[in-house]
Amino acid sequence: MNRNGLPFLLPMLALSLAGFVLPLALLGVFSFVDTSGSPTLANYQRLFADPFVLSVLVDTIALGFKVVALTTLIALPITLLYWHASPALRRVIVFLTLLPMLTSNVVRTFAWIVILGRQGPISQALVELGLAPAPRSLLFNETALVVVLAQIELPLLVLPVMAVIARSDGALSAAAQTLGAGPWRILVTVLLPMMAPGFLAGWVLVFAGATTSYVTQSVIGGARLIYLPQFVYREVGVLFQWPSAAAVAFVLLAATSLIMLAMTAAARHPRLAGHA
Amino acid sequence: MLEAHRPSDWAYRLFVYGVGGLAILFMVAPVAVGLAMSFTSGQTLKFPPDGFSLRWYQALLDPAQSAPIHTAISHSLQIAVLAVIGTVLLAAPAAYGVTRLKPAASAAVEPLMLAPLVLPSLVYGLAALIASGRAGLSPSFGLVVVGHIVVFGPLMYRACAAITQRLDPSLEEASALLGVSQFKTFLRVTLPLMLPGIFAGMFLVFMQSLDNVSVTLFLADPRTTVLPLRMFQMIEESLDVRVAAISGLLIGTVFLCLLVSWRVLEPRRQH
Numbered sequence: 001m002n003r004n005g006l007p008f009l010l011p012m013l014a015l016s017l018a019g020f021v022l023p024l025a026l027l028g029v030f031s032f033v034d035t036s037g038s039p040t041l042a043n044y045q046r047l048f049a050d051p052f053v054l055s056v057l058v059d060t061i062a063l064g065f066k067v068v069a070l071t072t073l074i075a076l077p078i079t080l081l082y083w084h085a086s087p088a089l090r091r092v093i094v095f096l097t098l099l100p101m102l103t104s105n106v107v108r109t110f111a112w113i114v115i116l117g118r119q120g121p122i123s124q125a126l127v128e129l130g131l132a133p134a135p136r137s138l139l140f141n142e143t144a145l146v147v148v149l150a151q152i153e154l155p156l157l158v159l160p161v162m163a164v165i166a167r168s169d170g171a172l173s174a175a176a177q178t179l180g181a182g183p184w185r186i187l188v189t190v191l192l193p194m195m196a197p198g199f200l201a202g203w204v205l206v207f208a209g210a211t212t213s214y215v216t217q218s219v220i221g222g223a224r225l226i227y228l229p230q231f232v233y234r235e236v237g238v239l240f241q242w243p244s245a246a247a248v249a250f251v252l253l254a255a256t257s258l259i260m261l262a263m264t265a266a267a268r269h270p271r272l273a274g275h276a
Numbered sequence: 277m278l279e280a281h282r283p284s285d286w287a288y289r290l291f292v293y294g295v296g297g298l299a300i301l302f303m304v305a306p307v308a309v310g311l312a313m314s315f316t317s318g319q320t321l322k323f324p325p326d327g328f329s330l331r332w333y334q335a336l337l338d339p340a341q342s343a344p345i346h347t348a349i350s351h352s353l354q355i356a357v358l359a360v361i362g363t364v365l366l367a368a369p370a371a372y373g374v375t376r377l378k379p380a381a382s383a384a385v386e387p388l389m390l391a392p393l394v395l396p397s398l399v400y401g402l403a404a405l406i407a408s409g410r411a412g413l414s415p416s417f418g419l420v421v422v423g424h425i426v427v428f429g430p431l432m433y434r435a436c437a438a439i440t441q442r443l444d445p446s447l448e449e450a451s452a453l454l455g456v457s458q459f460k461t462f463l464r465v466t467l468p469l470m471l472p473g474i475f476a477g478m479f480l481v482f483m484q485s486l487d488n489v490s491v492t493l494f495l496a497d498p499r500t501t502v503l504p505l506r507m508f509q510m511i512e513e514s515l516d517v518r519v520a521a522i523s524g525l526l527i528g529t530v531f532l533c534l535l536v537s538w539r540v541l542e543p544r545r546q547h
Binding site: 008078095096107 | 293296298299302305306307310320321324369370374376388392395397398399407408422433462483487493507512515519523526527531538
């Protein structure tokens, strides 16, 4: 019996090398040459010497962390509800998670314009309650952007955690209960370590999604808040500064990878993972 | 359950069922708002709407008013369909092929196949633009399709690999003993078994392609307008209520697809 997988793999492998690996390598090379094609570090030097670029970079990474933190706070009760739910209720929760996840990001961003707009329900409620003198838009600030991105990225964190829960069995938590542990203690010593791999997988996706969501950042954040996607697009589409855009993109890639590696390392740390 | 009367237990229940319920509401409500907004009879995005009407759907369907939107929808559908076909042709066989390699080889290939999933697609869009420019290609409809196949291929690959990695090799061995070639065995034995994974992958690739902005933004020429970017423009320029009608259509499509797959696939999964 001699089965060879290579012929089946070859077309996708070829596309992956020519369409993915090669362009990324070129991007890397491009970020180290000047406009005449000779090697230089000037693109990076210029980036790190420019306070505006640095602030955009820091703001973008901070935005990613804020969204990760908020989604974690909101995802925890949802996943706990899933943990305690009956099989039928679990199916409903999965359905309610998939529905927003599969709905277009632009559609969800648009819905938030309605919700946070001047004539939206929140603005009206604030006036009714006497908390605001006149209807006003709640859009175009970082808090609104963090909330909206948290809603948009939430399913990407909830689903992996629910997948981990669905595979686990309840014996450990039942044992802890028999030994007299209260629900909060079970949450901290049994459930959280069990869910940690799911959270880790989700954090990576949420961080990548929140830092690169061009449409949501532009529409909800408004013109005055600039993050890396808008910056890269302006460098390329408006100013034709390809080498500097390549350098910025590479810094974004490096920053994202480093943060993901750090998150992975943290989750493997014995104090976080050791309880399981 | 023994100590359900302890105050900490009440707090815990409130947290799980109360806060958990509110959190689910937060996750789902915007979808409901988007759907409800599309039926407004008003001229603005006032919510809750003053009255019910289908006027924005009519405006959206009217070719005289909405021709550019129709073009964008048509482009997006074409790109999504071609991306689905491309990923089926490339990623489904690859998901089979990788299970027929030596373990060391498949361990080396697997991360490469999945890599586009974790890379910020914005970085890829820029890289693809630079590479295609070097190759003498200018942005075009075809480049967008290829870009989508590269970026969403892993979704199809992962959906199919979930099945191929659990396939019983004795089925193929039986076919080989009967003298059937490996390629015919793949078509007649393996591929039919992979169909649930392929369908799941098709759905994911289609929806993601329809929604993609960051790859299309870099690879499309000005004539290749696509739906999400068109909607983005309409939102930025005028807060056009027709965006609500497009949203309503997209939400309805997702809802129906989910409902169908929920009804059709779920009972089988429970054996």
